[in-house]
Amino acid sequence: MAPPSPTPGAHAPGEARIRLCRTDELLPGQARGFDPAGSGRDTIFALRRGDAVLIYHNHCPHQGVPLEYRKDRFLSADGQRILCYAHGAHFDADTGVCIEGPCRGQSLLALPGGVEHGWLWLNLPPTSPVLR
Numbered sequence: 001m002a003p004p005s006p007t008p009g010a011h012a013p014g015e016a017r018i019r020l021c022r023t024d025e026l027l028p029g030q031a032r033g034f035d036p037a038g039s040g041r042d043t044i045f046a047l048r049r050g051d052a053v054l055i056y057h058n059h060c061p062h063q064g065v066p067l068e069y070r071k072d073r074f075l076s077a078d079g080q081r082i083l084c085y086a087h088g089a090h091f092d093a094d095t096g097v098c099i100e101g102p103c104r105g106q107s108l109l110a111l112p113g114g115v116e117h118g119w120l121w122l123n124l125p126p127t128s129p130v131l132r
């Protein structure tokens with residue numbers, strides 16, 4: 001899939017503002033990976049929690065690997081936890097804090113973004129490791 005394209009708009013100078021998907025393409029209880037840098041892998045993922053949308057770097061604090069075992073598989077069966085399939089870490093979906101596993105107490109990196117006009121946006125400075 002082609003990377004989402006940066007879109008001009010109201011954001012901080014030098015900050016990349018990237019349109020990820022329509023909000024109706026991210027359903028409650030689901031997560032979805034994105035490749036904003038066009039690197040060939042999903043370096044971030046987003047999930048919907050009620051009316052809120054959360055965006056995280058797809059990078060486990062234990063050993064720095066991607067979390068999912070296959071495309072868009074980031075969540076536990078009940079959708080309440082984010083899982084790392086490498087060694088079984090469980091993260092609270094709302095906070096990104098590891099609550100079970102080898103990196104207990106460490107956190108996923110939450111990323112800035114939000115919903116506007118029916119779209120999910122990612123806001124990042126151009127130096128962010130997520131864009132490399």
Ligand code: FES
Nearest residue numbers: 060062084087089
């Ligand atoms: S790399 Fe994620 S739990 Fe080990």
